[in-house]
Amino acid sequence: MDPTILSRILTAETLSFHIIWATIGVGVPVFISIAEGWGIYKKDPHYILMARRWTRGFVITVAVGVVTGTCIGMMLSMLWPRFMQMAGNIISLPLFLETFAFFFEAIFLGIYLYTWDRFKKPIYHWLMSIPIVLGSSLSAVFITTVNAFMNTPTGFSLSPDGEVINIRPLEAMFNPATPTKVAHVLTSAYVTCAFLLAAIAAWHLLKGRNHVYYKKALKLTMILGLVLALATALAGDFSGKFLAEYVPEKLAAAEWHFETDQYAPLVLFGWLDDNGNVRGALEIPWALSILGGGTPSSEIIGLNDFPEDERPPLWIHYLFDGMVVIGTYLIVIAALFAWLWWRQKNPYRPWLLKGIVWAAPLSFLAIQFGWIYAEVGRQPWILRGIMKVSEASTTADNVGVLLLMFTALYIALAIFASLVLLRLFKNRPAEKEMEQRGIA
Amino acid sequence: MSLELIGITVLWTFLYGYLIVASIDFGAGFFSYYSVLTKKEHLINRIIDRYLSPVWEVTNVFLVFFFVGIVGFFPDTAYYYGTALLLPGGVALLLLSIRGSFYAFANYGARKSRTSLFLYGVTGLFIPASLSTVLTISEGGFIEKTATGEVRFLAWEFFTSPYSWSVVFLALVSILFISASFLTYYASQAGDATAMSILRRYALAWSGPTILASLLVFAGLSQHNPVHFGRAVQDFGWMFALSFLCFVCAVWLIWKQRSLGWAFVSVMFQFFFAFFGYGASHLPYLLYPYVTIQSALTNTTMGWALVIAFIAGLLLLIPSLILLMKLFLFNANYVKGEKTGNKT
Ligand code: HDD
Ligand code: HEM
Ligand code: HEM
Numbered sequence: 001m002d003p004t005i006l007s008r009i010l011t012a013e014t015l016s017f018h019i020i021w022a023t024i025g026v027g028v029p030v031f032i033s034i035a036e037g038w039g040i041y042k043k044d045p046h047y048i049l050m051a052r053r054w055t056r057g058f059v060i061t062v063a064v065g066v067v068t069g070t071c072i073g074m075m076l077s078m079l080w081p082r083f084m085q086m087a088g089n090i091i092s093l094p095l096f097l098e099t100f101a102f103f104f105e106a107i108f109l110g111i112y113l114y115t116w117d118r119f120k121k122p123i124y125h126w127l128m129s130i131p132i133v134l135g136s137s138l139s140a141v142f143i144t145t146v147n148a149f150m151n152t153p154t155g156f157s158l159s160p161d162g163e164v165i166n167i168r169p170l171e172a173m174f175n176p177a178t179p180t181k182v183a184h185v186l187t188s189a190y191v192t193c194a195f196l197l198a199a200i201a202a203w204h205l206l207k208g209r210n211h212v213y214y215k216k217a218l219k220l221t222m223i224l225g226l227v228l229a230l231a232t233a234l235a236g237d238f239s240g241k242f243l244a245e246y247v248p249e250k251l252a253a254a255e256w257h258f259e260t261d262q263y264a265p266l267v268l269f270g271w272l273d274d275n276g277n278v279r280g281a282l283e284i285p286w287a288l289s290i291l292g293g294g295t296p297s298s299e300i301i302g303l304n305d306f307p308e309d310e311r312p313p314l315w316i317h318y319l320f321d322g323m324v325v326i327g328t329y330l331i332v333i334a335a336l337f338a339w340l341w342w343r344q345k346n347p348y349r350p351w352l353l354k355g356i357v358w359a360a361p362l363s364f365l366a367i368q369f370g371w372i373y374a375e376v377g378r379q380p381w382i383l384r385g386i387m388k389v390s391e392a393s394t395t396a397d398n399v400g401v402l403l404l405m406f407t408a409l410y411i412a413l414a415i416f417a418s419l420v421l422l423r424l425f426k427n428r429p430a431e432k433e434m435e436q437r438g439i440a
Numbered sequence: 441m442s443l444e445l446i447g448i449t450v451l452w453t454f455l456y457g458y459l460i461v462a463s464i465d466f467g468a469g470f471f472s473y474y475s476v477l478t479k480k481e482h483l484i485n486r487i488i489d490r491y492l493s494p495v496w497e498v499t500n501v502f503l504v505f506f507f508v509g510i511v512g513f514f515p516d517t518a519y520y521y522g523t524a525l526l527l528p529g530g531v532a533l534l535l536l537s538i539r540g541s542f543y544a545f546a547n548y549g550a551r552k553s554r555t556s557l558f559l560y561g562v563t564g565l566f567i568p569a570s571l572s573t574v575l576t577i578s579e580g581g582f583i584e585k586t587a588t589g590e591v592r593f594l595a596w597e598f599f600t601s602p603y604s605w606s607v608v609f610l611a612l613v614s615i616l617f618i619s620a621s622f623l624t625y626y627a628s629q630a631g632d633a634t635a636m637s638i639l640r641r642y643a644l645a646w647s648g649p650t651i652l653a654s655l656l657v658f659a660g661l662s663q664h665n666p667v668h669f670g671r672a673v674q675d676f677g678w679m680f681a682l683s684f685l686c687f688v689c690a691v692w693l694i695w696k697q698r699s700l701g702w703a704f705v706s707v708m709f710q711f712f713f714a715f716f717g718y719g720a721s722h723l724p725y726l727l728y729p730y731v732t733i734q735s736a737l738t739n740t741t742m743g744w745a746l747v748i749a750f751i752a753g754l755l756l757l758i759p760s761l762i763l764l765m766k767l768f769l770f771n772a773n774y775v776k777g778e779k780t781g782n783k784t
Contacts, residue, residue, distance in 0.1 A: 063544030066500055067537035073504055074533050077511055081522035085515050089738050092512030093745050099505045100753035106497035107760045111767060131760070169745040395590055396526040405534055413541055420545045 004390050006399035007079040010406060012375070014072050016368060017410045021065035023367055026140045026186070027193025028058050033129040035220065040122050045439045046213045047220070052116065053430060054197065057421055059113060064417050071406065079399065083382050083392035086164060090156045091149045093169040098142035105135025137186060144185045148177035151374075152246050153383045180242040184235035188370065191232045191330065192363040194225035199360035202353040204430075213430055215348065219341065222356070226334035233327050240291040247384065248301035250377035253312040254320035255288050260302040262289060268321050312377045319373040326366040333359055443743045444733040447513035448726075450750055451506060452719045458502035459715065460618065460708060465499050466564035467619020469539070471642060473561025476554065484635045487627045489547070495768070496543055503536075512746050516736035520727050524583045524593040525574065532570040539563040565612055572611035576604040579665045580728030603660035610653035614711070617646040621690060621707045625700040640694060647691045651684075654714070665728060672721035679717030686710035 032051045039047030077084045108131035119125050149155075155172025156164045198221035201214045243251040256267050268282040289298040303311055333355045340347035378384060382392045441449075468488045475484050511518045521529075538559055546556040577583060582598045585591055598604055620643035627636040662669040672680070686709040693703035724732040737743065 060544060062497070063541050066497060067540040070500060070504055070540075071533055071537060074507060074529060077507070077518040077522035078526050078529055079522075081519045084511055084518035084522065088511050088515030088518055089742060092508075092515070092738065092742060093749060095508050096512045096746055096749055097753070099501065099508050100749070100756065102504060103498070103501045103753070103757055104760060106501050107757075107764050109497060110495055111764060115767065164739075167739050167741045169742055394523055394526060396523055396593075398527045398530075402526065402530045405530060409534055409537055413537070416541070416545055 003395060003397060003399045004393040006403055007393045008389065010399065010403045011072075011075065011079055012372075013403075013410065014068065014075060014406065015371070015375075017414075018065065018068040018072055019367060019371060020364060021061050021068060022140070023189045023192050023364070024058070024061045024196070025065040026136050026189040027191075028054060028061070028197070029129065029132045029136050030190055031193060031197055031221065031224075032058065033126070033133050034224070036126050036129060038220070040126055044216075045437070046216050046434075048122075049213070049430065049434065049437070049439060050217055050220075053425075053433070055113065056424060059109075060417055060420055060424070062109065064413050067413070068410070079394050080382070080392045081394055083387065086387065087149070087383065089164050090153075090167055090169070090172045091146050094142040094145045094173050098139050101135045101139040101142060103135075105132050105139065108132050108135065140185060140189060141182050144182050145173045145175070145178050147374075148181045149173070149175050150382065151175075151181075151378060151384055152177040153386055158386070176246050177242060180235065180239040184232065184239050184370075187228055187232040187235045188363075188367060191225060191228035192360075192367055194221045194228055195330065195356070195359040195363045197221045198225055199357045202356040205348055206350060206353045206357065209429075209431070211431055211434075213434065218337075218348075218356070222334055222337045223341075225330070226338050229327070229330040229334050233331060236324070236327060237291060244291075244298075244300060247377075249303060249306045249311060250316075250374075251288075252301060252303040252306075253314055253377060254316050254373060255300075256303075256314065256317055260305055261300060262297050266291065267317070268325075269318070310380065312379045316373045316377050319369040319376075323366045323369040323373065326362045326369070330359055330363060330366075443740060443747070444513075444724075444737045446747055447509075447737070447743060448719075448723070448733050450747075451509045451513065452716070454502055454509065455506050456712060456715050458499070458506060459711060461495070461499045461502060463568070463615040463618035464622045465496065465619075466568055467615045467617075468623065469543075469560040469564030470616065471619065471623070471639070473557050475638075476557055480638060484623070484627070484638055487623060487630060487632060487635045487639075490626075490630070490768075495764070496540070498764070500536075500540060509746075513738055513743065514726060514731070514733065514736035515738055516731055517726055520583065520591055520731055521574070521577075523591040524577070527593075527595075528570055528573055532567060535563045535567045535570065539567065564615075568611040568615050569608045572607050573598070573604065576601075576607045578722070578725070578727050579603070579661070579668060580725075580730075581664065583727065583730070585730060601660075601664065603657075603664040606653065606656040606660040610650075610657050613646055613649040613653050617643065617650045618707055618711065620646055621694060621704050624694060625704045628697075628700045640697065643694050644691070647687070647694075651687065668721060668725075668728070672717065676717040676721045679713045679720070683710050683713035683717065686713065 032054050035047045035054065036051035039045065039049075039051065108128050112125070112128045112132060115125055115128065117125075149172055152175045153172070154175045155168040155170070157166040159165045198218055201217040201221065204214045205218065240251065265283040265285050266288045268284065288300055289296050333352070337347050337352060337356070340349075340352070380388050380390070382389045472485055472488055542556045542559050546560070577593075577598070582594050582601075582604075583591060584594055620639055624636055624639040624643050627639050658669070658672075661672070686706045690703045690706035690710060693699055693706065724734060726733055726736055738746075
């Protein structure tokens with residue numbers, strides 16, 4: 001196979017794998033910090049134990065996040081040397097800043113892990129969690145600005161012979177895609193972790209382990225989860241408006257919107273027949289115009305306005321739909337829980353708990369859908385409008401070997417990480433630990 | 441100082457930082473496994489774990505910092521090294537990933553298995569060997585630019601060159617020497633006399649080979665890249681002389697079991713002078729003879745933006761690193777294991 005295709009596969013595989021752990025790396029520290037802080041404030045050892053146990057799982061996932069991240073970092077230069085040679089001139093600032101964020105996080109993670117009970121005042125230990133939260137969220141912010149730059153490259157000019165000149169690093173970093181992308185990536189990482197942790201608690205309750213510890217964990221994560229799910233959808237809505245203005249072909253491809261039009265409907269699912277007509281789809285009138293422009297009369301640019309070889313593949317439609325459906329599901333399930341709890345009814349019903357357990361894998365799926373949509377929707381460009389993917393890739397002919405090696409690595413990492421996590425918590429269930437620590 | 445000099449100095453300093461912290465880590469992995477084989481693990485592994493556990497992620501970031509930084513300051517290197525080093529780089533990356541994740545699995549997970557110790561020990565030797573090849577390649581002769589402008593790695597020449605093997609040898613023995621001399625100091629801080637005496641023996645045992653290997657590298661370089669060799673001896677010979685002096689000092693202190701902290705500082709200076717002497721005489725080339733720091737330099741705006749970011753970053757990092765060292769390296773109670781701080 002040609003090196004470009006292989007490089008694309010390897011990049012996609014590495015990033016899809018990294019993003020699972022990176023999402024945990026961005027989101028879980030927030031919940032650890034909140035749980036520990038709340039526990040100290042309320043003098044409630046249950047929340048502090050929660051923070052401890054979450055941290056213990058977190059270090060394992062961080063390790064996989066770190067090594068896969070190191071892989072992407074190097075692979076960007078190895079697989080896309082001409083892209084890095086050019087983009088490195090313009091966008092290396094946030095990449096460089098990201099390493100400082102990692103540094104900051106790594107240092108304080110080491111401290112946090114090994115200083116439980118070491119300070120006289122518990123609040124000092126809690127303070128060590130703040131740099132971890134800042135470091136991991138900032139690393140997501142910085143790397144997301146790089147990705148945003150690939151979608152809307154700004155902050156430089158091209159000389160007639162193709163050299164990049166007149167570079168404005170800050171403008172490149174704060175390009176038009178940055179605000180919506182950063183907002184949506186952060187909120188979606190947080191919401192995914194809320195549901196991940198909620199699902200773990202719900203799972204134990206379903207197994208008949210009724211300790212109040214699990215109920216507290218579920219309440220904390222689901223209430224934050226509701227807020228975050230709404231925020232994610234809101235940020236997604238802004239992302240849609242951003243696309244309509246700056247990257248209309250991506251939105252049009254996702255929505256099978258061919259003719260530029262007002263009052264455009266949102267097309268859900270369905271398929272395309274041989275003549276390119278949409279069949280069997282659920283159409284929500286005006287909704288696309290509202291998503292893209294805020295009012296039903298907003299004009300949405302159609303795909304036919306673009307040359308054929310610059311249109312993204314049409315199957316990304318299903319990814320977008322999947323993401324939106326999952327987003328809606330998350331809001332509904334969290335709202336149900338919150339409503340039952342608020343009306344002082346029993347929110348720990350088995351069907352609801354099952355629904356929460358499902359929400360966790362679904363949110364990770366939404367993350368994958370969202371990213372693949374965002375990345376494949378940029379095709380054929382690596383830098384939209386400037387450089388095509390085929391112009392950027394390596395010419396070396398060993399990419400296939402590398403692909404096999406790393407596929408094996410990711411499979412091994414996934415298996416071992418899961419085994420280690422399972423063993424870690426099986427050997428020491430929360431009930432036993434509470435007994436050991438003398439917590440009621 | 442010109443921008444390109446600032447850039448390369450910053451990066452080289454971080455690479456030096458990586459050299460020291462990673463050597464401690466790589467060597468410790470090897471000693472750990474070796475001690476299992478010789479049934480002495482109960483004597484030294486506790487010392488090794490105490491130091492490594494809180495810092496392994498920090499070690500990794502030093503490396504990330506270096507390769508992100510070099511692409512930032514000198515984007516052309518991404519093109520040359522990226523294309524040429526696809527396979528060797530991939531292998532190093534694979535080993536790094538295995539090492540990092542299995543360390544965490546074994547250490548933060550439930551228990552240590554022999555397999556993970558084995559992986560940890562062996563990758564600790566292979567990673568430096570494969571990373572050191574980048575320095576070899578930078579000397580030129582192993583990367584070729586074809587008439588059509590494509591960049592190719594000459595694997596055969598590389599694997600049959602005595603110079604490249606001498607560098608690998610130097611990398612391995614230096615790691616074991618650096619690591620053993622640090623752990624000797626750490627064990628003495630912990631008041632663990634048995635571990636100290638074992639580690640001290642390792643340190644002394646690896647000191648001779650370190651010097652031997654350096655001589656071999658010099659000999660290899662004089663054949664492989666006489667220009668660089670000439671500069672190293674004529675312009676920067678004094679740095680290598682200082683390096684040797686520090687080495688003698690360190691070995692003497694370790695031998696006498698005196699001021700082991702200073703002994704390790706001398707080791708750090710030994711490598712500091714050698715590493716910077718090597719680097720300075722290598723300039724202006726990043727890849728002989730294709731890429732120099734001037735030809736590869738990013739535009740001035742980005743360069744200064746990176747320098748400013750770097751200074752701001754340091755203001756954040758230095759206090760944090762000091763805190764880390766205070767808590768784990770220079771805290772007698774922690775080192776002795778009295779305050780375990782209850783791993784989570
Ligand atoms: C839990 C995850 C999750 C959920 C529930 C949603 N999204 Fe999303 N979405 C992401 C996770 C995500 C993401 C992984 O964060 C992406 C991928 C790239 C990016 O910028 O964010 C993304 C991208 C993304 C984009 C493309 C942005 C671009 O390419 O620049 C749009 C238009 C939306 N989303 C819109 C929505 C809407 C209208 C949702 C309604 C509820 C929604 N998303 C829910
Ligand atoms: C900030 C983050 C990211 C950057 C800088 C980035 C960069 C890249 C680059 C350089 C490519 C190769 C060129 C191309 O095919 O367009 C690519 C492709 C791809 N990436 Fe990303 N990526 C990021 C995040 C992600 C994440 C998190 C995912 C995963 C879920 C992802 C999924 C993909 C996919 C599926 C492709 C292949 C697209 C195709 O070839 O059709 N990306 N990305
Ligand atoms: C092209 C894209 C990407 C590159 C080059 C990249 C690079 C890296 C590197 C080098 C590391 C390891 C750092 C260390 O040694 O500590 C890492 C870890 C991490 N990455 Fe990525 N990354 C990418 C995409 C993403 C995305 C899209 C996110 C978040 C949304 C993200 C969030 C993180 C976080 C939070 C960590 C810290 C590890 C953890 O806490 O789990 N990365 N990444």
